[in-house]
Amino acid sequence: MDGSDRPLHAAEFRESMKMSWSVRFRLRQHAKASLWIVPLIGLALGAVFAEWTAGIDGADLLPGDWRYSATTASSVLSSVVGAMVALLGFVVTIGVLVIQQATGTLSPRYMRLWYRDRLQKAVLATFTGTFAYAFSLLRKIEPNSVPNLGVTLSGVAVSLSLLLLLIYLNRFTHNLRPVAIADIVGRLGQKVMFHGTEHIRRTRAPAGAYPPSAAPVTHVRTGRGGVLQAFDVAGLIRSAARHDCVFTLCHHIGDFVPPGATLVEVHGTKQSPDPRHTAGHIALGTERTIEQDPAFALRILVDIAIRALSPAVNDPTTAVQALNHIDTFLHAIGRAQLCNQYVLADAHGRPRLVIPGRNWDDYLQLGVTEIREYGATSLQVCRRLRALLEDLLHTQPTDRLSAVHAELILLDEAVQRNFTDPIRRAQAQTPDRQGIGSGRRSGT
Incomplete structure (x- = not known):
């Protein structure tokens, strides 16, 4: 049925x-795992915001010395477009390094969590948005009409992009350990x-x-x-x-x-x-x-x-x-x-x-x-593992202690097999929360 x-x-x-x-x-x-949806939204918002700022640019919101000639505005916006493309390439390079690190020395399963990093998506969205903003403003430049407000805001967007890049780089270098x-x-x-x-x-x-x-x-x-x-x-x-x-x-x-x-x-x-x-x-x-x-x-x-x-x-x-x-x-x-x-x-x-x-x-x-x-052949690991299990003996309810004792027995058997020398065996059977360097004394 x-x-x-x-x-x-x-x-x-x-x-x-x-x-x-x-x-x-x-x-x-x-x-959540996609690396292109949020940047795509940033790209669209950048183009829309460019149209909006170009439409209100005639309101004389800027001081007189913040006005640009058509040549200067074109150079500034062209530089912004090139800079954003270069920064996007830099972030992609960092992503490749993360993939190499995760698959080589960490766990490939970690990649599913790394894809979801919100700061990374915010950085990419800022870069793509700034790119679209500057590129859209380029076609608004005419010999007698320059989007002064838009050119100024593109400089602000570049400054924000660089700040986010530094924050991202700091987080990347610290969190990849x-x-x-x-x-x-x-x-x-x-x-x-x-x-x-x-x-x-x-x-x-x-x-x-x-x-x-x-x-x-x-x-x-x-x-x-x-x-x-x-x-x-x-x-x-x-x-x-x-x-x-x-x-x-x-x-x-x-x-x-x-x-x-x-x-x-x-x-x-x-x-x-x-x-x-x-x-x-x-x-x-x-x-x-x-x-x-x-x-x-x-x-x-x-x-x-x-x-x-x-x-x-x-x-x-x-x-x-x-x-x-x-x-x-x-x-x-x-x-x-x-x-x-x-x-x-x-x-x-x-x-x-x-x-x-x-x-x-x-x-x-x-x-x-x-x-x-x-x-089992590492002195550090055996000592730290024993410290972990003995800590659990003192913190877990009675009905869970049998499983902890069983793991301690298996650890003892592994030490017996791999450390035949009595002195090294005794060292391996000493609980140590640092692996090597803080072995417990009796009564501690």
């Missing part, structure tokens, strides 16, 4: 006539985590609520494969309430869903909702996003650490710095209420949506497993 031939509910029909939530989500993602990127990614992941947990806390069903196992089940399948990027919690709850059923999502955020697989199980309804409408509340794409997936931020942090540990880079200090931010991230996750399954309710408290969740063990394994495997 898939419900594909049944008539649409009236409210569902009205919503089906609108653009689906998943399409809107993908369009928003495309707009692995530790700075790890800090940005870690804070963004924590923000997503606590935003999501707060929303779940507000809509969570009473304890003991679950999908009725004896009720009929309808499977909503996907027609194409893709990574589960996000889902519309409010829309799914409204749809489930309208049809008096319970939706159960079958995959975690970030999972790849193969073509034809079940996206949603619909429990307890005689007339199932339209599968296309239900699937329209779930966004599938080519790669993971961070909007509803804090584990993706942790994935990037781990990528930075293990790339630093590769023989081609051999930079354990960077791995230790990444572990600092993983440590912070895990402590932040430790303050969240994690469950293997979340049951969300409608406005009347009835369970309507069941979504799978990641528990503490999942986050802990993601944060330390690969770093332990690839960094």
Whole structure:
């Protein structure tokens, strides 16, 4: 039973006539990641603003010594056009360097976050807007008519462009370091985590609520494969309430869903909702996003650490710095209420949506497993990893300590295998928050 031939509910029909939530989500993602939409808007605004300033230039708004001859105005505007083209090329060059850095020593997954940098888009929009403004004014210059106000404002626009370029360059040189990127990614992941947990806390069903196992089940399948990027919690709850059923999502955020697989199980309804409408509340794409997936931020942090540990880079200090931010991230996750399954309710408290969740063990394994495997021969990494795990022993609830103890046992086994000398083994088993340089003493 898939419900594909049944008539649409009236409210569902009205919503089906609108653009689906998943399409809107993908369009928003495309707009956020695009490097040409905002500059294109700047280009159009520059041309429009040029027409406006040329139209009011006869109002004698400028002092007499701020008037230009036709030759001078043409030279100034031509110089502005050339300068903006050169600056655009410079920013593109910086972008190429970022791509090389990210794919070589950081994580290719970070590129999805770098595309969204608002300052970068503002710089490009200012450059393209100034270019269009100056170029549009060039055709307004005549032997007996010069857009004096426009020429003056083009100089102001150039000054603003240079100021933004300096700010962008300062930010670029500071934020391209692995530790700075790890800090940005870690804070963004924590923000997503606590935003999501707060929303779940507000809509969570009473304890003991679950999908009725004896009720009929309808499977909503996907027609194409893709990574589960996000889902519309409010829309799914409204749809489930309208049809008096319970939706159960079958995959975690970030999972790849193969073509034809079940996206949603619909429990307890005689007339199932339209599968296309239900699937329209779930966004599938080519790669993971961070909007509803804090584990993706942790994935990037781990990528930075293990790339630093590769023989081609051999930079354990960077791995230790990444572990600092993983440590912070895990402590932040430790303050969240994690469950293997979340049951969300409608406005009347009835369970309507069941979504799978990641528990503490999942986050802990993601944060330390690969770093332990690839960094087991590094004294720095072993010491910093032990300090991280021992800190968690003192801060996490009792029900989470077994997973931490299991990771400590695995770390001990890795040290035993790779450090055969008793002295170096003892050094590797000493917790140290700096990797090397601040080993703990007994009683600390």
